[in-house]
Amino acid sequence: xxxxxxxxxxxxxxxxxxxxxxxxxxxxxxxxxxxxxxxxxxxxxxxxxxxxxxxxxxxxxxxxxxxxxxxxxxxxxxxxxxxxxxxxxxxxxxxxxxxxxxxxxxxxxxxxxxxxxxxxxxxxxxxxxxxxxxxxxxxxxxxxxxxxxxxxxxxxxxxxxxxxxxxxxxxxxxxxxxxxxxxxxxxxxxxxxxxxxxxxxxxxxxxxxxxxxxxxxxxxxxxxxxxxxxxxxxxxxxxxxxxxxxxxxxxxxxxxxxxxxxxxxxxxxxxxxxxxxxxxxxxxxxxxxxxxxxxxxxxxxx
Amino acid sequence: xxxxxxxxxxxxxxxxxxxxxxxxxxxxxxxxxxxxxxxxxxxxxxxxxxxxxxxxxxxxxxxxxxxxxxxxxxxxxxxxxxxxxxxxxxxxxxxxxxxxxxxxxxxxxxxxxxxxxxxxxxxxxxxxxxxxxxxxxxxxxxxxxxxxxxxxxxxxxxxxxxxxxxxxxxxxxxxxxxxxxxxxxxxxxxxxxxxxxxxxxxxxxxxxxxxxxxxxxxxxxxxxxxxxxxxxxxxxxxxxxxxxxxxxxxxxxxxxxxxxxxxxxxxxxxxxxxxxxxxxxxxxxxxxxxxxxxxxxxxxxx
Numbered sequence: 295x296x297x298x299x300x301x302x303x304x305x306x307x308x309x310x311x312x313x314x315x316x317x318x319x320x321x322x323x324x325x326x327x328x329x330x331x332x333x334x335x336x337x338x339x340x341x342x343x344x345x346x347x348x349x350x351x352x353x354x355x356x357x358x359x360x361x362x363x364x365x366x367x368x369x370x371x372x373x374x375x376x377x378x379x380x381x382x383x384x385x386x387x388x389x390x391x392x393x394x395x396x397x398x399x400x401x402x403x404x405x406x407x408x409x410x411x412x413x414x415x416x417x418x419x420x421x422x423x424x425x426x427x428x429x430x431x432x433x434x435x436x437x438x439x440x441x442x443x444x445x446x447x448x449x450x451x452x453x454x455x456x457x458x459x460x461x462x463x464x465x466x467x468x469x470x471x472x473x474x475x476x477x478x479x480x481x482x483x484x485x486x487x488x489x490x491x492x493x494x495x496x497x498x499x500x501x502x503x504x505x506x507x508x509x510x511x512x513x514x515x516x517x518x519x520x521x522x523x524x525x526x527x528x529x530x531x532x533x534x535x536x537x538x539x540x541x542x543x544x545x546x547x548x549x550x551x552x553x554x555x556x557x558x559x560x561x562x563x564x565x566x567x568x569x570x571x572x573x574x575x576x577x578x579x580x581x582x583x584x585x586x587x588x589x590x591x592x593x594x595x596x
Numbered sequence: 597x598x599x600x601x602x603x604x605x606x607x608x609x610x611x612x613x614x615x616x617x618x619x620x621x622x623x624x625x626x627x628x629x630x631x632x633x634x635x636x637x638x639x640x641x642x643x644x645x646x647x648x649x650x651x652x653x654x655x656x657x658x659x660x661x662x663x664x665x666x667x668x669x670x671x672x673x674x675x676x677x678x679x680x681x682x683x684x685x686x687x688x689x690x691x692x693x694x695x696x697x698x699x700x701x702x703x704x705x706x707x708x709x710x711x712x713x714x715x716x717x718x719x720x721x722x723x724x725x726x727x728x729x730x731x732x733x734x735x736x737x738x739x740x741x742x743x744x745x746x747x748x749x750x751x752x753x754x755x756x757x758x759x760x761x762x763x764x765x766x767x768x769x770x771x772x773x774x775x776x777x778x779x780x781x782x783x784x785x786x787x788x789x790x791x792x793x794x795x796x797x798x799x800x801x802x803x804x805x806x807x808x809x810x811x812x813x814x815x816x817x818x819x820x821x822x823x824x825x826x827x828x829x830x831x832x833x834x835x836x837x838x839x840x841x842x843x844x845x846x847x848x849x850x851x852x853x854x855x856x857x858x859x860x861x862x863x864x865x866x867x868x869x870x871x872x873x874x875x876x877x878x879x880x881x882x883x884x885x886x887x888x889x890x891x892x893x894x895x896x897x898x
Contacts, residue, residue: 561888586863589630
């Protein structure tokens, strides 16, 4: 049975008691909660789960139950765009599974969620590839946000893939899909200028002519009194982590702004880290096999 | 029983049949040959072994037997300084062992080698810390090389720690010790100017006022038609790998020289790689626990 990663993004990053309920809901037999990252300004949490498809589906349904009961988007604020209480749920193939496994898991969950929670479900990326529907991207689905979704759903081509054809009053809609590893990270700027942060984000993102496979958003973090460029790197094989951070640094410097630090949301694939080492040290073909501890773990005694 | 790393440096990097014999000698029950890196210009090989002290000692004695029989320093040439056929043998504590374990293993091997091969043995670094002898460093022991060692041994304070008080005619002397992880790597320069390479090496090494914990040598690589800065980073906690490579790059650039690439000799500790990622991405407290594959391997199913 294939092992999949699943990274639900939930529109709650502040209320500790709700975060605890979400973590408990995810911790089901056969499911590992690898990481739980919450942010109060984004008002959002990202859980990193791993497990077999059936166990993951049970955990996700439990997560949806908590989120739909506890989160009301009508009185939700946060700097991160969102369309649902359970905003987006990507499945990702791990070493022993394929994209087809991830797509199958996404489509099964989508059908169950649409029925059980009366939530409109949109499939995205690889899971939305079935003809005749064009493959939707997350930014396309998110445009307009929760507040604008009722109007959007009335437009041609925006009927949901599963569930009712009206927005859930408090939980909105939900987006489920399958994709390659995504690296989510935020670059904290030593600045209070939100206009500059948005302009830096625009300069680096692919859709505005920036770096391939990069999505970026400039936001103001009230709790820290600073701005941030929040980044999704969709494919570190197309643009490296190092290249993204360097470009943000350059664009910030051009505006007289320093980078304070970076923070990772969730986890990163080992290869992406080895790529940073390889590029920084000009060390070609560097891989985790050149790490002493990995070699020790991999090689059997003679 | 503690697991130790042992990284013998042997003065042979050209004759394939001797390299094969060395590898076979090291591959004894209970000993893992984690890496074998040879360089024809340096005319030197670095083996990375791991095992329990007793098994390592047997493997090392077998290595000494091959090296003493096969290598004659009177007709040995190579750009790397050396004083012995088995030039230097450091023991390094791994996760479950201590420096005291490494010192004990070094001293046991030193006594055995001195007796069995009629080789003068010098203890260095942590293994040479017993009073009243001052702790010797490798550069101090190496100064003058194989060719100058007979004269040096006659000087006060330079009687060997074990073995006879005369240089072995073909195998020289040998240096055995215990130390923290060392990262050996070479930076290839797009240049044929050996004087410039030596000047860059001098600018970065600690002994000439450069970076802490850095030893560096500028050499000419006949087989590649380029120069190289060959570096030992003695403690990546004092100076990071990234800082060394950046400094070499800067010093080379000041002389109008580009860095082609870097190569690692042997392995590097995982923490040193994570430090490169952390510094490059401005990602504080980054550790291997933030890598998806490591988290998957570490966490047990719920």
